[in-house]
Amino acid sequence: xxxxxxxxxxxxxxxxxxxxxxxxxxxxxxxxxxxxxxxxxxxxxxxxxxxxxxxxxxxxxxxxxxxxxxxxxxxxxxxxxxxxxxxxxxxxxxxxxxxxxxxxxxxxxxxxxxxxxxxxxxxxxxxxxxxxxxxxxxxxxx
Amino acid sequence: xxxxxxxxxxxxxxxxxxxxxxxxxxxxxxxxxxxxxxxxxxxxxxxxxxxxxxxxxxxxxxxxxxxxxxxxxxxxxxxxxxxxxxxxxxxxxxxxxxxxxxxxxxxxxxxxxx
Numbered sequence: 527x528x529x530x531x532x533x534x535x536x537x538x539x540x541x542x543x544x545x546x547x548x549x550x551x552x553x554x555x556x557x558x559x560x561x562x563x564x565x566x567x568x569x570x571x572x573x574x575x576x577x578x579x580x581x582x583x584x585x586x587x588x589x590x591x592x593x594x595x596x597x598x599x600x601x602x603x604x605x606x607x608x609x610x611x612x613x614x615x616x617x618x619x620x621x622x623x624x625x626x627x628x629x630x631x632x633x634x635x636x637x638x639x640x641x642x643x644x645x646x647x648x649x650x651x652x653x654x655x656x657x658x659x660x661x662x663x664x665x666x667x668x
Numbered sequence: 669x670x671x672x673x674x675x676x677x678x679x680x681x682x683x684x685x686x687x688x689x690x691x692x693x694x695x696x697x698x699x700x701x702x703x704x705x706x707x708x709x710x711x712x713x714x715x716x717x718x719x720x721x722x723x724x725x726x727x728x729x730x731x732x733x734x735x736x737x738x739x740x741x742x743x744x745x746x747x748x749x750x751x752x753x754x755x756x757x758x759x760x761x762x763x764x765x766x767x768x769x770x771x772x773x774x775x776x777x778x779x780x781x782x
Contacts, residue, residue, distance in 0.1 A: 542692040545723075567752060574723045578691040637724035637760045644759050 531559040531599040540581045540591035540612075545574050552597060559599040565668040568645035569604055575638035576608050576662055584612025584660060608662040614653065672700050680779050681709040682772065686718035689726025698729045702736065710742030713775050717748035722756045730766065743767070747775040 534555050538544040549570045556566050577593055585591035594609040642649050642664065650663040673684040681704060685697065704712070712733060719726075734744045745767040749757070757763045769775035 542690075545690050545692060546688060549721075571723060571756070574690060578723065578725060581691065637727055640760050641724055641756070 529601050531601065533596065533598040535594065535596045537592055537594045539589060540585040540593055540610075541589045542578075542581060544593075545577055545581075548577055548595060549574060555597055556599060556604060561599060561604055562668050565604070565666055569606070569666050572642045572645040572649075572664060572666075573606060573608070575642045576606075576664065579638055580608070580610045580612055580660075584610050584614075586613065602667055604666050604668065606662075606664045608664075609654070609659045611659055614660055672697070672704070674704070677776060678779075680711045680713050680776060682713045682715055684715045684718070685729075686720075688721040689719055689729065690721060690723045691725040694723075694725040694729055698732050701729060701733050705733065705736050705740070705742070710737055710740045711779060712737065712742070713745045713747060713772065713779070715747050715772055716750070716753060719750065719753055722753045724756075724760070727756065727760065727762070731762075734766070743779060745769060745775045745778065747772045 532555065534551075536548065536551055538548060552570055552573060553566060556569065557563075561569070573595070577595075580593055581587070581591070591610060591612055594607075596607040598605040645666070646664045647667050648663070648665045652661045652663065653659070654661050673686075675682045675684070683701065683704070687693075689697070701712070714730065730744065730746065736742075737744050747769045748771065749768060754763070754768070757766065757768070767775070767778065769778065
C-alpha cells in the first residue's frame with residue numbers, strides 16, 4: 527500500500543463556487559506532499575468532474591447538499607474518496623463511454639466521465655450499505 | 669454576469685474569455701454566447717489566452733456554439749489555448765473537431781481563406 531504521507535478530509539456544500547475551493551485545497555495539500563504538478567493537474571480536473579456530477583445530477587442543482595472529500599497521499603499514489611447523499615446516478619464504465627459515437631457525446635455530453643477515467647488510474651463507484659451514501663473512489667499513481 | 673468582452677473585426681466577432689471555465693460560470697457564458705449568435709454573429713473566434721482552467725462544463729460552451737453555428741453556416745475558431753486547456757480537448761478527442769490556432773492572427777487569416 528505504501529507509507530501514508532498525509533490524509534485530510536473536507537466537506538462542502540453543493541454550491542458550484544465550491545468546485546474551485548476544492549481544487550485549491552487539493553492543490554495545497556498535495557503540493558506540500560510532493561505530488562508532481564502534472565499528476566496534480568489531472569487529479570484536480572477529475573475531482574472537479576466528479577464533484578460537478580454530484581452537484582448537477584446527484585443533488586440536481588440544489589445547493590444544500592453535502593459533499594465529503596477525503597484525500598490520502600501515499601508514497602506513490604493519491605487516493606480520493608468522495609461521498610454524498612444525493613440521488614444515485616449510473617456511471618458507465620470507460621468501455622461503454624468510448625464506444626459511444628461522437629454525435630452522442632455532442633448531444634448528450636458525458637465528457638466529464640471520460641476525463642475522470644482517463645486522468646485517474648482507478649475510478650470505482652459504490653454505495654455505502656450502512657449509510658446509503660454514494661461513494662466514489664479514485665486513485666492516481668505517481 | 670458581466671457582458672462578454674468582444675471585438676468586431678470585419679465579419680468576425682472575437683470573444684475574449686478568461687479565468688476558469690468550470691461549472692460555476694460556464695452556463696452563463698454559454699447563454700451569453702447563444703445571445704451573440706442570435707444577434708447575428710455567426711463567425712466567432714474565441715481568444716482563450718487568459719483561460720487558465722477548463723473542465724467539461726467549459727467545453728460545453730464551445731460544443732453548444734459549434735452546433736448552433738453549424739446550422740447557420742457559421743464558423744467557430746479557437747486561438748491561444750494554453751497547454752493545459754489544449755490537453756482537455758485532446759483527452760476527450762475533440763482536438764480535430766475544432767479549428768484551433770496558435771494566434772488570433774492565424775485564426776483571422778483562416779476565416780478569410782474560407
